Amino acid sequence: MREALRRLDICGYSDKVGEVxxxxxxxxxxxxxxxxxxxxxxxxxxxxxxxxxxxxxxxAGVDAAYRGETAYAACVVVDRxxxxxxxxxxxxxxxxxxxxxxxYWREGPVLASVIRGVDFDVLMVNAHGKAHPRLLGLASxxxxxxxxxxxxxxxxxxxxxxxxxxEASEVYLLGERVGIIIEGKPPLVVSVGHMVCLxxxxxxxxxxxxTSGLPWPLAAAHLSAVKLRxxxxxxxxxxxxxx
Numbered sequence: 021m022r023e024a025l026r027r028l029d030i031c032g033y034s035d036k037v038g039e040v041x042x043x044x045x046x047x048x049x050x051x052x053x054x055x056x057x058x059x060x061x062x063x064x065x066x067x068x069x070x071x072x073x074x075x076x077x078x079x080a081g082v083d084a085a086y087r088g089e090t091a092y093a094a095c096v097v098v099d100r101x102x103x104x105x106x107x108x109x110x111x112x113x114x115x116x117x118x119x120x121x122x123x124y125w126r127e128g129p130v131l132a133s134v135i136r137g138v139d140f141d142v143l144m145v146n147a148h149g150k151a152h153p154r155l156l157g158l159a160s161x162x163x164x165x166x167x168x169x170x171x172x173x174x175x176x177x178x179x180x181x182x183x184x185x186x187e188a189s190e191v192y193l194l195g196e197r198v199g200i201i202i203e204g205k206p207p208l209v210v211s212v213g214h215m216v217c218l219x220x221x222x223x224x225x226x227x228x229x230x231t232s233g234l235p236w237p238l239a240a241a242h243l244s245a246v247k248l249r250x251x252x253x254x255x256x257x258x259x260x261x262x263x
Contacts, residue, residue, distance in 0.1 A: 056122055057154060064155040066164055072215040073141055073169050078105065079224065080140035081237030082131050085245040089114050091127060092252065093134040094244035095143075098237050102228065109248055110134035120178065121153050124161040131158075132165055142169040142216060142224060144238045149221075151191050151199035151211035153179040163214025170213025171221040172199075173238055175206040188222070205232045 077100055084093040091114050097106045112130040116122070127147075135143065148157030149172025159172030180193040182201065191199035191209065199211035200222045210225050212218050228235035234242060 053119070053122065056125065060152075060154040060156040060161075063161065063164055064150075067150065067156065067160050067212065068215045069150075069212050069217055070215075071169075071217050071220050073220075075141050076100070076224065078140040078142075079228065079237045080135075080138060080143045081146070081235070081239070081241035082135055082143060083146040083238060083241040083245050084127055084130060085242070085249040086114075087249050087252065090252075091130045092245050092248040093127075093130045094241045094248060095131075095134045095138050096237060096240040096244055097138060097140050098228075098240065100227075102236050104240060106138065107244060108134050108138050109244065111248070111252070123147055123158045128158060128161060128165070131162060135162070135166060135168075140168075142171060143213070144171050144173050144225070144235060145213060146173060146234065146238050146242065148172045148174050148178050148209065149199075149211035149213035150196075151178060151180055151193070151209055153193075155193070155196075155198065157211070157213075159211070159213035167215075169215040171216060171224060172209075172211040172213050173225055173235065174209045174211075175234075177201075177209055202226065202229070204229070208234070 078097050080095055080097045082095040084091045091112050093110045095108045096104055099105050110130055110133045114126050116125040118126055145159035145162060147159050149159035151172065157172055159170045163170035180191040180198055183190045183192060187203055189201040190197055191201060199209050200218060202208045202210060210222050212221055225235050228237055233239055
């Protein structure tokens with residue numbers, strides 16, 4: 021055993037990767053993720069969890085599709101019957117990596133750009149609201165930035181303890197109820213974004229969702245974003261071929 025440990029001890033870095041040792045000197049940091057996390061904690065205190073809706077006749081959904089580091093965002097507004105009343109789109113190069121829990125800094129800027137100027141009563145975001153490790157997911161961050169009612173809707177659980185129920189289960193985090201899971205294919209985690217209470221958020225999502233997929237405003241936004249990405253790919257292909 022001692023001989024084996026001795027051999028491990030003399031097995032240097034260069035033995036594993038080659039004969040040339042290259043010292044790592046470029047990892048200079050001021051702990052940016054910790055600073056962003058601290059900002060999330062402070063902003064989470066400003067989230068309003070009561071209904072401040074000016075009606076519920078225009079429900080918007082926003083989502084983005086990616087090709088490489090280019091984001092294609094779409095916002096679709098529907099009326100209470102599900103008919104599309106307006107659409108908007110935007111395209112941007114993202115400047116932040118995908119890191120769970122910090123999604124706002126990757127996708128938030130392009131989503132905010134497409135949402136501004138769109139007329140709606142409440143916005144569904146394909147992301148988390150309060151059901152987030154620091155109680156401030158993308159949906160809540162956007163709601164605070166734009167001062168608009170928002171709802172977080174996600175097909176996966178990011179944080180929290182699930183307490184199973186019948187048609188819906190509750191998500192608790194830090195002793196607080198932060199989300200409801202609506203069963204279906206897939207199950208959806210609904211949470212408060214901003215300026216809406218959780219029960220109202222769940223009711224709105226239920227009104228626009230059948231037993232599968234995303235609620236219609238979000239599904240329409242997703243389809244529109246995917247279409248924008250596809251059209252861009254076709255245009256790029258045509259330019260390459262000289263059409």
